[in-house]
Amino acid sequence: MIDLFILALIAGFITVAYLLRSKQKKKNLPPSPLGFPVIGHLHLLKEPVHRSLRDLSRNLGSDVFFLRLGSRRAVVVTSASAAEEFLSQENDVIFANRPLASLTEFMGYNCTIVSAAPYGEHWRRLRRFCSIKIFSAACLRDSSDIRRDEVRALLRRIHVELVTSGGNDFVRLKLQPLLYGLTFNILMSIVDGKREEDDETKEVRELIREAFEFSGVSYVGDFLPILKLFDHDGYLKGAKKLSSKLDKFMQKLVDEHRRNRGKTELEKTMITHLLSLQESEPEHYTDDIIKGLVQVILLAGTDTTAVTLEWAMANLLNHPEVLMKLKTELNNVSVEGRLLEESDTGKCPYLTNVISETLRLYPAAPLLVPHASSADSEVAGFDISRGTWLFVNAWAIQRDPRVWDDPEAFKPERFESETHRGKYLPFGIGRRACPGMGLAQLVLSLALGSLIQCFDWERDNDVAVDMSEGRGITMPKAVPLVAKCKSLPILDKVVL
Numbered sequence: 001m002i003d004l005f006i007l008a009l010i011a012g013f014i015t016v017a018y019l020l021r022s023k024q025k026k027k028n029l030p031p032s033p034l035g036f037p038v039i040g041h042l043h044l045l046k047e048p049v050h051r052s053l054r055d056l057s058r059n060l061g062s063d064v065f066f067l068r069l070g071s072r073r074a075v076v077v078t079s080a081s082a083a084e085e086f087l088s089q090e091n092d093v094i095f096a097n098r099p100l101a102s103l104t105e106f107m108g109y110n111c112t113i114v115s116a117a118p119y120g121e122h123w124r125r126l127r128r129f130c131s132i133k134i135f136s137a138a139c140l141r142d143s144s145d146i147r148r149d150e151v152r153a154l155l156r157r158i159h160v161e162l163v164t165s166g167g168n169d170f171v172r173l174k175l176q177p178l179l180y181g182l183t184f185n186i187l188m189s190i191v192d193g194k195r196e197e198d199d200e201t202k203e204v205r206e207l208i209r210e211a212f213e214f215s216g217v218s219y220v221g222d223f224l225p226i227l228k229l230f231d232h233d234g235y236l237k238g239a240k241k242l243s244s245k246l247d248k249f250m251q252k253l254v255d256e257h258r259r260n261r262g263k264t265e266l267e268k269t270m271i272t273h274l275l276s277l278q279e280s281e282p283e284h285y286t287d288d289i290i291k292g293l294v295q296v297i298l299l300a301g302t303d304t305t306a307v308t309l310e311w312a313m314a315n316l317l318n319h320p321e322v323l324m325k326l327k328t329e330l331n332n333v334s335v336e337g338r339l340l341e342e343s344d345t346g347k348c349p350y351l352t353n354v355i356s357e358t359l360r361l362y363p364a365a366p367l368l369v370p371h372a373s374s375a376d377s378e379v380a381g382f383d384i385s386r387g388t389w390l391f392v393n394a395w396a397i398q399r400d401p402r403v404w405d406d407p408e409a410f411k412p413e414r415f416e417s418e419t420h421r422g423k424y425l426p427f428g429i430g431r432r433a434c435p436g437m438g439l440a441q442l443v444l445s446l447a448l449g450s451l452i453q454c455f456d457w458e459r460d461n462d463v464a465v466d467m468s469e470g471r472g473i474t475m476p477k478a479v480p481l482v483a484k485c486k487s488l489p490i491l492d493k494v495v496l
């Protein structure tokens with residue numbers, strides 16, 4: 001009798017297990033290429049990754065596809081409509097998490113920084129702080145002097161370099177370090193107040209650059225966690241060392257602010273605002289949270305904006321007709337030999353279109369920042385399980401011939417007529433979209449407009465600028481831009 005009961009129990013158990021498995025098997029996953037055991041599809045990710053993902057999507061004939069990256073599941077989306085569906089009103093919340101990665105564990109203060117924090121109250125608090133204290137219309141107005149001073153300092157630096165090396169002739173100039181210096185100085189002033197260009201500033205600029213280069217390398221241990229035990233390539237050791245150096249510098253900034261509280265020149269810095277909040281809400285604004293926010297603003301804003309400026313200049317050099325049209329617009333706006341002001345840029349639609357077209361073809365975050373799902377869901381007819389990573393291939397979407405006319409061509413005019421809603425997403429969409437978009441656009445407009453207004457530009461050796469994309473998270477140029485440049489008389493008239 002008991003035996004019969006046990007047999008019935010086992011049979012029942014097997015039936016339930018079978019039913020559960022067959023239910024699981026029925027999961028409708030997006031199409032997927034053939035993979036290997038253990039590594040899955042890792043071998044298919046070739047640099048530049050956004051290109052290899054676009055090619056995979058074409059080979060599979062699907063705008064949504066599934067990859068197994070070692071032990072991680074990932075979904076890749078390569079069309080505007082699919083991106084909209086994954087990040088639409090209802091699904092946006094589900095995909096508003098970020099994947100956990102070793103780098104954000106160390107450098108991101110255990111994933112508490114705004115760009116890596118899971119979706120929830122802590123992340124919302126940090127975003128609210130950013131929206132109110134850095135990126136609101138009033139704060140952007142307040143920081144306009146910083147942008148004007150730093151852009152003028154850039155013009156002065158270039159002018160002096162030209163005068164010392166060639167007088168009135170065209171001089172060869174490597175733009176990248178100058179543009180990177182500009183964007184770093186602007187953000188550093190917003191965060192910490194105006195600083196002299198001393199050894200310490202140079203050191204932290206290098207550290208931020210190093211940290212950025214580090215974050216551009218995908219760490220294989222994040223996909224095959226067993227490798228973390230060995231750290232065969234020294235990645236984890238390097239990340240820890242770098243994050244400890246960065247942390248020391250960030251702590252120094254916070255301590256200096258604490259010591260100098262009340263000084264008028266520090267009144268409006270981001271660190272001052274955060275220290276005030278620390279007094280009223282110490283549990284939410286610890287030193288680690290403050291340091292993390294400072295670091296994220298420097299990391300997220302410096303390279304992205306500088307790289308975009310470099311691509312914009314490269315595009316203009318390869319399209320002299322666009323450069324000429326832009327120069328004419330700028331000269332019409334700032335008449336009487338006056339330097340371009342931020343308030344003028346609103347009257348320069350062509351300048352805005354040149355920047356938009358640059359960001360369309362060369363988005364500084366071609367795969368956005370990876371999202372991760374917090375619950376099982378059904379999207380675009382597919383079953384997506386909790387914890388799946390989501391890569392939105394903005395680069396592919398913005399060059400998709402099904403939705404863009406002549407997509408590979410650099411034509412700023414397209415933004416006058418073509419609607420770009422849904423298919424243009426260089427700053428992302430949804431809750432996790434870039435909070436720094438407004439600031440970035442102001443910096444890009446004033447800096448690019450001023451460079452074109454104040455100098456004549458030519459290609460080096462009259463050879464077309466190489467537009468290949470290099471390795472790295474922000475899609476840098478494979479070959480840094482070298483251009484020939486000559487000061488215009490407007491620079492002599494104004495006191496820089």
Ligand code: HEM
Nearest residue numbers: 115300301304305364365368369427428432433434436440
């Ligand atoms: C996130 C693009 C400049 C701060 C992002 C994302 C993109 C992006 C695509 C991810 C969106 C997503 O996951 O859906 C850009 C581009 C820039 C730029 C193209 C310049 C041309 C800036 C600047 C700042 C900034 C100047 C700050 C000063 C951030 C932060 C996040 C972010 C904090 C993380 C948001 C979160 O996870 O909640 N950016 N960005 N970005 N960006 Fe930007």
